[in-house]
Amino acid sequence: MHASPKAPPRRRGLGAWLALAFSLLTVILTLLLVEVVERASNAQAQDSIGHSLGELAYQTADKLDLGMAERYREVSLMVRRRTLRDAGAAAAERRQVLTDIQQTYGYYDWIGLTALDGRVIVEARGLLEGVDVSARPWFKNALAGIHVGDVHEAVKLAKLLPGENGEPRRFVDVAFPFNGLDGKTAGVLGVHLSWQWARDVERSIIAPVQERGRVQALIVSRDGVVLLGPPGLQGQKIATPSLRLAQQKRNGFLVERWPDGQSYLVGHAATVGRSAYPGLGWSVLVRQDVTDAYAPVKRLRERALWSGGALAVLFSLAGLLVARRITRPLGALAESAERLGRGESAELVPNAKDYYEVEALSGSINRLVTNLVQQRAALRDLNATLERRVEQRTAELEGALAAVRANEQRINAIVETAQDAYIAVDQRGMVLDWNHAAEGMFGWSRGEAVGWPLAELVLPERYRASFDKALHGFRQGAGTTVLHGRIERTVIDRGGREFVIEMTAGLAGDGADAFFSVFLHDISERKKVEQMKNEFVATVSHELRTPLTAIRASLAMLSDGMAGDLPPDAAHLTAIASQSSDRLVRMVNDLLDIQKMEAGHMAFAHTPQALLPVAEHALAAMQAQAAGSGVLLRHDWQARAGECVASIDPDRMEQVLTNLLSNAIKFTPAGKAVTVGLAQVPGKVRLTVTDEGPGIDPAFQARVFERFAQADGADTRTRGGTGLGLAISKAIVEEHGGTISFETAPGRGTCFTVELPAA
Known part of the structure; x- marks a missing residue:
């Protein structure tokens, strides 16, 4: 027994495809919506958080300026107090004044008076009294008119004052010279302001926003050294785009990657000084990790993805139900069409409940079947006459081919019998055709010349580079000036003899198949005749100039009365002769000039x-x-x-x-x-x-x-x-x-x- 053939696998129907399309469309729309929402949220979050960080940086910088300006003004007023200026006042009295001042502001770690030689006269707590501080920058700068110094670690006070939070003490110096009661400079009042003041300023502004994420503030010196910041960066030199913007006095924010490999949203601002306080060029950077900043957006994206997945399932179920409703009448229509395919002549009759498109499709198929029957009959009639038409067209093509061949033979005969040399050259400069006259002119046979570069056959070595350049320019669309005109060129024959030809070139064909059709005529004999003529004219002109010059001079002397007064008629004739000799001289000069120009001898x-x-x-x-x-x-x-x-x-x-x-x-x-x-x-x-x-x-x-x-x-x-x-x-x-x-x-x-x- 023979096994029955295996039925082909059932292909997916339109309903399955529609359901799949609904599901894919829902997923794609969900992903697009999530992408749009994420981009918009990222932009909004970046803008909102960035402006907040920029505002924090500005507030910090402003508060630093305000604090330093207050200290600057306070110290500048201290030096005017009479007790401090009076050299005769008791040291205890002066010390008490300094102690009172130190107690008014807890960040004054050291405050003292020095003499002009740098020796500490008195200090609020007696620290460093009698010590020479003349080598310290704050003392020198105060006498030089610079009253505020940048952050530095304690030097002479390092052993006397304990560290802060495990770190060595750092100060900002404010110092002014003071005058004695006689009006002369008597010394310097110096103040070491604890750098803990700046950290407290930073905490007072950054602490309220720490709940939103890890926000870090950095105070950076004019030279790019981190004066205050995260432990890993403090004391390090940085050069970020945000710092450069801050140093340019431009406040704002941006997203940038830092040397630790992390991306941060960074607000930046600069201290600018205030009132008499000139400022120290500090920059304030407030940064937040991008991951922390965009965390709410990430949570929103996850919720949108879950929602989109649920919608995709719902829409898939709805798509399956709709697909079944759409494909049911199409299936019935397909069964009717299959009956027609088996040869049944019954028309397709759609169900009255089917939608309009099914009804229109049934009518179209019925009309198509009717047209098909009519076309079968027309095809049988056409086949009856097709063979006759083919024979007629074949005869016409053979006649046209014979005419083309005859025309080609006629053109070849004309080219071969032409007195001028004929050469056909493609756009690469390769010889395509070479007639009998060309063989006689250059000594190369047609078999030797065809397929060889034209420049190597007929051009002297000195002209080949320019010929190749001209061909390259033509292929690039630059055109050429040698077409459709007569031009003269120097060429060589097989033996290397140079001679002059007159060339006429034209472009035959179109596009990449176009080629140059060139006719050449040997004019070397004519050139020799022209050269002889030019030499003759030059010789005659030169020989004429000598007697003409003598005639002209003689007539000029007669006109000037060298031979006495001439009769009127003779004077008139002499004037005419003089004018004619002038004209002859000009003509001879013109002839000589033109000959010099042609020969290239005009100087x-x-x-x-x-x-x-x-x-x-x-x-x-x-x-x-x-x-x-x-x-x-x-x-x-x-x-x-x-x-x-x-x-x-x-x-x-x-x-x-x-x-x-x-x-x-x-x-x-x-x-x-x-x-x-x-x-x-x-x-x-x-x-x-x-x-x-x-x-x-x-x-x-x-x-x-x-x-x-x-x-x-x-x-x-x-x-x-x-x-x-x-x-x-x-x-x-x-x-x-x-x-x-x-x-x-x-x-x-x-x-x-x-x-x-x-x-």
């Missing part, structure tokens, strides 16, 4: 200079040209223009200003004005040249600072010049670490602005 002598004399000199140099054009030159100096200083080469900066003024005069109509401005701005010095001309054509504005660029064309040019002045000016300004810019508007003139770092 600058930077020194801190005031800019006002440079601007004034440039204005004076351009007066003749402005007068010849009928243009008025003006200046607009800031009130503190004379303080505008920058590190400049004055000759080169004057060259910039004369170039700007020359341009402004050329484009300003007769009768209008050109204005030079000088002002200070934060961290910079600003020079401006403003004209009242027609403004710069918008189509020409992008080329203003290019070499040989002029606003009027060569075939329509009405104004002279080489088109190099602004290019030279821009190079000079940037060499000084400054910037040059302009603002213009049609019909409203143009303003060129030069800004230099202030020295």
Whole structure:
């Protein structure tokens, strides 16, 4: 016989889960309530007890100040008594006065008069009479104007006076010098105040609150030594946060951990003196163990936990009853749904006594069954056409794949047949692609180059670090300036030969799969031609300067009358020739300057200079040209223009200003004005040249600072010049670490602005 299969274990029903949920919710709420109550109670207890301890500390400090002030005033009055001041009075009479004073206040352990040499003349009980106390601090301090001393143990009186409660006697000294009847200082009246006075003050304030818990008071000296406190701490030096606050004259309380490892709630206050009594800088700390302080809160927490546990049991029972009421109609509904699952077509009919949700669920299941039957029929129809649709989609995908492959082959053919070298590089700098032209340019085959770092293949060693840094910045999102523009770079081939290429780079793809698409063109031959051209221009310009200088000097001598007075026509022609030679000299100088700048041979002598004399000199140099054009030159100096200083080469900066003024005069109509401005701005010095001309054509504005660029064309040019002045000016300004810019508007003139770092 075969054993019958074992029935699966019965799973928990909804009722059990609801009962468990009610129980857990009750426990969680109880714990949360206990936590909230405990936190609130702790805070309230800490605030209440802390303020009480702070108030006790303040009262203790105040009472110490009051007691010491009374003793201070009392002793200061004693020294005025005639009997004590009279050196001729009998010793017994003086002793009786001191005895009467000692009996009025029981904490005076010793009170006596000393002579100026420190010898004790008389004492209330005859103690230490005749003894020299000149070495004691209270005697020295009294003569020095310090009338109160801090707590110390008995020295000379240690053997004469018994200890207190098993401890050696300690005193607080109060001493004043006294004058004899002749008005001169005759000695010192000294009082040793028993430190037991301070302990009694502490007990009188702390004792009433001892029933609330172990409350301890500490009196601490200015140096942090415990003068009065628990036996384990007395005489020890402490440095707690509460003491630091008290020493800062800040009263209050805080919770802190002490060197014994216990946490205490500590009230703190400081003595501040009173009236004539200056105070000794004592601090008062009143502490209570946190465990004692929070004991009522702990008892409240235990009661709340017991109450919460009882509530959890009650709510669990109530949850079980409610769960049975909720799950009964759901169970009947589950049985009906199971019949439907076995194939029975009967509808679910809920009990009329069931709640609304069960009724709504029955209707939803009935509608779901109806929809399911309808969807089965639609699914059979869909399956009939699914195979045909799959075949159609497959054919479409194959056509699209063929188009993609053809497009890829076309792109590869274009790249391979391109005259320029093509290199694809990923964001790590590794070569992804390398066409035939790249093989010819660098000598590395495609198989050798792909997968290798580009920098190691084509860059000289000195440029590789900056290349890696640029790639790292691009990966961090900083971007790069080499994309979508033509730039020149020096590269090397396989044999180590360096040559110059022109590079165009673009970014292909998105995200982490993006790569750089780079085309390179060898321009080393073009560079050689440009260098030859530059050398030719420099040579010709330099050779032209010598005869031009002679021509210019000869014309100047003719104009000055060295050959006698010239006829008017000849003088006119001589003036024209002189102006033309000046223009030629300027053109040759501009050409030489631009060549020097390109070659990096332009010399600058930077020194801190005031800019006002440079601007004034440039204005004076351009007066003749402005007068010849009928243009008025003006200046607009800031009130503190004379303080505008920058590190400049004055000759080169004057060259910039004369170039700007020359341009402004050329484009300003007769009768209008050109204005030079000088002002200070934060961290910079600003020079401006403003004209009242027609403004710069918008189509020409992008080329203003290019070499040989002029606003009027060569075939329509009405104004002279080489088109190099602004290019030279821009190079000079940037060499000084400054910037040059302009603002213009049609019909409203143009303003060129030069800004230099202030020295």
